[in-house]
Amino acid sequence: MTDRKIDETTGTETTGHSWDGIEELNNPLPRWWLWTLYVTIVWGIGYTIAYPAWPMISGATSGLLGYSTRAEVAEDIAAHEALNEGLVADLNSADLSALAPSDDLHRYAVSRGASIFRAQCSQCHGSGAAGAVGYPNLLDDDWLWGGDLASIEYTIEHGVRNEADFDARYSQMPAFGEILPADEITSVVEYVVSLSSPDHDSGLAEMGSTVFADNCATCHGDTALGDREVGAPNLADAIWLFGGDRAAITKTVENARFGVMPAWGLRLSDEDVRAVTIYVHSLGGGE
Amino acid sequence: MSTPKLYAAREPIFPRRVSGTFRRLKWWIMFVTLGIYYLTPWIRWDRGPNLPDQAVLIDMSSRRFFFFWIEIWPHEFYFVAGLLIMAGLGLFLFTSALGRVWCGYTCPQTVWTDLFILVERWIEGDRNARIRLHRGKWDLRKWRLRLVKWVVWLLIAMATGGAWVFYFTDAPTLARDLFAFTAHPIAYATIVVLTMTTFVFGGFMREQVCIYMCPWPRIQAAMMDPDTLTVAYRDWRGEPRGKQKAEGLGDCIDCMACVNVCPTGIDIRNGQQMECITCALCIDACDGIMDKIGKPRGLIDYMALSDETAERAGKAPKPIWRHVLRPRTLIYTFMWAAIGFALVYALFIRSDIELTVSPVRNPMYVVQSDGAIRNIYDVRLRNKSGSDRRFHLSLISEEILRIQLEGKDGMIIVDVPADSTLLQRVYITARTQDPASSADTTDLRLWVEDLETGDRASRSTTFNGRVQ
Numbered sequence: 001m002t003d004r005k006i007d008e009t010t011g012t013e014t015t016g017h018s019w020d021g022i023e024e025l026n027n028p029l030p031r032w033w034l035w036t037l038y039v040t041i042v043w044g045i046g047y048t049i050a051y052p053a054w055p056m057i058s059g060a061t062s063g064l065l066g067y068s069t070r071a072e073v074a075e076d077i078a079a080h081e082a083l084n085e086g087l088v089a090d091l092n093s094a095d096l097s098a099l100a101p102s103d104d105l106h107r108y109a110v111s112r113g114a115s116i117f118r119a120q121c122s123q124c125h126g127s128g129a130a131g132a133v134g135y136p137n138l139l140d141d142d143w144l145w146g147g148d149l150a151s152i153e154y155t156i157e158h159g160v161r162n163e164a165d166f167d168a169r170y171s172q173m174p175a176f177g178e179i180l181p182a183d184e185i186t187s188v189v190e191y192v193v194s195l196s197s198p199d200h201d202s203g204l205a206e207m208g209s210t211v212f213a214d215n216c217a218t219c220h221g222d223t224a225l226g227d228r229e230v231g232a233p234n235l236a237d238a239i240w241l242f243g244g245d246r247a248a249i250t251k252t253v254e255n256a257r258f259g260v261m262p263a264w265g266l267r268l269s270d271e272d273v274r275a276v277t278i279y280v281h282s283l284g285g286g287e
Numbered sequence: 288m289s290t291p292k293l294y295a296a297r298e299p300i301f302p303r304r305v306s307g308t309f310r311r312l313k314w315w316i317m318f319v320t321l322g323i324y325y326l327t328p329w330i331r332w333d334r335g336p337n338l339p340d341q342a343v344l345i346d347m348s349s350r351r352f353f354f355f356w357i358e359i360w361p362h363e364f365y366f367v368a369g370l371l372i373m374a375g376l377g378l379f380l381f382t383s384a385l386g387r388v389w390c391g392y393t394c395p396q397t398v399w400t401d402l403f404i405l406v407e408r409w410i411e412g413d414r415n416a417r418i419r420l421h422r423g424k425w426d427l428r429k430w431r432l433r434l435v436k437w438v439v440w441l442l443i444a445m446a447t448g449g450a451w452v453f454y455f456t457d458a459p460t461l462a463r464d465l466f467a468f469t470a471h472p473i474a475y476a477t478i479v480v481l482t483m484t485t486f487v488f489g490g491f492m493r494e495q496v497c498i499y500m501c502p503w504p505r506i507q508a509a510m511m512d513p514d515t516l517t518v519a520y521r522d523w524r525g526e527p528r529g530k531q532k533a534e535g536l537g538d539c540i541d542c543m544a545c546v547n548v549c550p551t552g553i554d555i556r557n558g559q560q561m562e563c564i565t566c567a568l569c570i571d572a573c574d575g576i577m578d579k580i581g582k583p584r585g586l587i588d589y590m591a592l593s594d595e596t597a598e599r600a601g602k603a604p605k606p607i608w609r610h611v612l613r614p615r616t617l618i619y620t621f622m623w624a625a626i627g628f629a630l631v632y633a634l635f636i637r638s639d640i641e642l643t644v645s646p647v648r649n650p651m652y653v654v655q656s657d658g659a660i661r662n663i664y665d666v667r668l669r670n671k672s673g674s675d676r677r678f679h680l681s682l683i684s685e686e687i688l689r690i691q692l693e694g695k696d697g698m699i700i701v702d703v704p705a706d707s708t709l710l711q712r713v714y715i716t717a718r719t720q721d722p723a724s725s726a727d728t729t730d731l732r733l734w735v736e737d738l739e740t741g742d743r744a745s746r747s748t749t750f751n752g753r754v755q
Contacts, residue, residue, distance in 0.1 A: 004291065015291050028295035030495060101694030102702065128649030139653040139663070196658075237656035238719075282693060284653065284663060284714055 084108070091271045096149045096278060106278065113279025116272050120264070129283050134242055134259050139284045142239040144231045145169050147287040151228070153277040157265035160231070165263030171230040176215065177254030184211045189249045195224050195236040196244070231258075297495060299421060300552035302404055303414035303544075307571025316392050317401055325446065328453035332356075335673040337705045345455050349706075357634065358671055369630045373623055380619035382510040384611050385589075386517035390503065390564035396496050397564060399447070399489040400550065403440055410436045414547055440490045441482070448481030494551035497564055504561050513593035514610045518565045520545075520556045520587050523599045528556075538582050545569035545587055555587055640678070640744035641669035644713075644733050651751045658719040662750050666711045668735065670703040677702050677738045682715065684731035686723040688750060689716045700738070715750055726752040 005014045007025055014023040048054060051063040062068075081088075087108045099106040118127060124135040131137035136144060145155050158167045176185060191208025194200040212224070219232040226234035233241060242248055242257050251257070264273055280286075332342035332355055339346065344353040352359040352367075359366055381388050390397060411417050411432050423429055452474045453461060464470035465478075488496050497504060511517065525539030539556070546554050548569060551562045555569045573587040594604035647663035655661055670676045680699045682690050692699055693712035703709040715731070717723035729750040736743045 013291055015293070026291045026293065028293055030499060031294045031296050032495075033499060034294050106694075126649070128647065130650035130653070137650075137653065139650070140655055140661075142656040234656065238654055238658035239656050282712070284661065284693065284712070 088271045091274055096153070096274060099278070101282070109275045109278035110282050112272070113275035113277070116268065116276050117279055120268070121276065124259075124261075129280070134257065136241060136259075137239070138280050140239060141285045141287075142234060142237060143228065143285065143287070144226075144233055144241075146228045147281075147285050149277060149281050149286070152280055152286075153273065155261070156273050156276055156280075157263065159263035159265075160259065160261040162260055162263055164266055168263055169231055171219070171232065171258070173219070173232075173256040173258060175254065175256040180211065180215065180253075184208075185250060185253055188212050188216065189246055189253060192224070192235050192249055193244075193246060196238055298552060300494065300550065301414045301417045301421070301547075302550045302568075303547040303572075304408060305544075305548040305568050305572045305575070307574055309567035309571050313392060313401065313566065313568075317398050320393060320398055321402070325450045328450065328458040337673040339457060341457055343454065344457075347455060360669065360671070363637075366630060366634070369626055369633075373626050373630075376619055376623040376626070379510060380616060380623060382507055383512065383515060383619065384616045385565075386511055386515050387504070387507050387563070387565045390497065390507075391518075391566040394564075396488060396501070397550075397566065399443075399485060400493050402443065403489040403493075404550065406439050406443070407436055410439065437490070440486055444482040444485035444489070445478065447485045448478040451481050452477050494562065494564075497551065498562055508561075512615070514591050514613055516589045516591055516607065516610055517559065518555060518563065518567055518570060518587065519559065519590050519592075521585070521590070521598065522556065525556070525586050538577070538586050540576070540580065542576055544572040544576050548572040638744050639740075639742050640735060640737060641667075641671065642733075642735055642744045642746055643667045644746040644748050646748055652753065654753065655716070658724075659716050660719075660724040660751075660753050661714050661716045664713040664715065664733070664748065666713050666733065667708055668701065668703050668711065669708045670705060673705050675702060675704050678735045679738055680711075680713065681734045681736070682731050683734065684723075684729060684750070686726070686729045686731075686750075687717065687721045688723055688729070688731060689718075690714070691716065717750065717752065723750055724752050728752070 005016055005023070006012070007014050007023060010025060013026045015026045017024045048061075049063070050065045051067055052060050053063065054061040087105060090105050091109055091112075094105060099109070101107075117125075117129070121129075125131050125138055126135070129138040141147070143151070145151055145160070155169060158165045158169060160169045161171075162168045176188075180188070187204050187208035188211040189208065190201055190204040191206075191212050194202065194205035194208075212220075213222070216224075219227055219230050220235055221227055221232070224235040226232045238244075240248070241259075242252050264276070268276075327343050328341065330342035331340050332353075333340050334353075339353060341353065342355050344351075346353065350361045378389060407417065411420055420429055420432065449465070456474075461470060461474065465474065492500075520539075522537075525537040527536055528539035528541040529536040530540060545556070546552075546569075548571070549555070550566060550568065551564060553560050553562045555563065567589070570587050570589070574584040577584050577586055589607075590598075590604065591610045593610075598604055643666070645665045645667075647665060651662075653661045653663070666680070668678060678701050680690065680692065680701065682688060690699060691697065691714040692701065693714065695701075701709060701711050713733070717729075723729040729752065730747065731750055732745050732747045734743060734745045
């Protein structure tokens, strides 16, 4: 090592590299640092053998340990489901109407139901369950087919007017546009408006009341309070599924409008149906 | 030409025993900091039933932090953020006033290395004996001394790793489980990792952790200024150095005492260096020598760069307090104290009843069949105490509004179990004839009252009327 170069100013050895006359001082790294680098390289190679790493044409190498994030998620989910097994069994056997809101089972059902609702029901009923035109609001106290736990459960289980479930709730309003003359429709609409609004033509409504009694009262009732047996809406309250102004009511009378709901019993497990039942019942309108 | 060596083995360092003011101070700091670290988890604190009785406990699984009479829940994480800001500002303050005082006295790496060197000295002897042993053959004696030393280090390291896990669960229970081999694998894994890091960092890596691994020595350069007090050598007094008897020499007799005691193996007489952790042991070493040769102390001393010119000219340096008390340190102190007071204030005004009211805004309101307008609110009530509490809810507003609770059949009383949060859906309704049903918004205030203690808390919120 006779040709070692020493920098005069600092007295430090140089690496012998020189750029434009500027020489690089040699301040050696500790040797363990170098060994650490080698260890990480070896570790890195081992890691790519043990774990999924190298991209291939379809997918990646699977790794000797057979690890996969998917499998880990599946395990986590299975572990949580195992933890909830007792609650699920209780939920399936419990008398829903006997559950107090402070019960653990009730709270579990509400949170389970809420997540199912967001995934399955919110597309029509809205994420806040406030519904939309043609899709019932589940927060209010007005129910087409009944708002107690048993009725809600039946509606969710079998759905409404679907063809998949023989037991689905079913009813059909005739399209009165093809049955009644236009002036009778105008008068019956005025009668329906008069039931909930003081702002109406009482003479016309008086005429409409006879038309109503002849054609509508069978389902909607003599006093127009509706009939849950056939899902006939209450026409005397402040809630309208398809709109409560004259134009919207006329359209409904002429064409008949009603919604369809899938039979969730065919798609969801029993406990999920029961959880959604509890959740919907707890939103404010439960009876 | 031959390639220069780009990698070097560690130069072993054998710090000599020293005594003096700073060494004494460091012993005390080591005693206190290690004492706090090892013993804190064992302090008991009675919180009544249902709550842990460990004074300091970080309960990860139920997301609680207990510190004596203080209990922090996750939503109060700003206290931790505030403490971290205070720690940051504290580090700025101490670095601008006293340089790397954290490194030299309280950094765990320094404290444990100091402890490990103490053990080394007890077992293998002082500097010269250790150098002889290092150079000597691996005979029976060397094996015996080394093994004894490593075993003692390992025991200390295990105690260190062991103490850490006690902060996270009930210490006596965990200690029993650990010895019965029934504790959670994570506890054992944590102990093993911390034992190994303590053993390797304190026993073998030592100053290399500071020089090659720690970012702080680099950051400190940006934080020190000419008024910062740091350990330095008065070269104008000491140079030219040489044996005492010679003529025309400075006070430095080149005895190497300062180099021999240095735990990072540097020569402070070369000026400020990145390796220097300002542990001040060289001050103690030099002062001892100066006393022996009858020269004034302070050849190596805490001093500020700004005094150099004055001192070279033979004038007295500025008094220490004028270096420490300057606008920069005062501003840091003020900021640090302001955040500290704010945190303490926030701690004391924490309501005994924790209540949050979040209006459900999807939808803004619900029309009932009789035309009434209903708003929905999610009310969260936290019960931090160890016993169940019963609260009464009510509302105050200038308009007529009615309150109802979900699932309560007209009752406006809720029970919150011990150490838990209750989410209660609250309905507030305005009838068609009430002005609030058609007003854009109506202010209201929700009150809760603990039926047993009479404590009250409230939150204001708004009621939305029907969109016209």
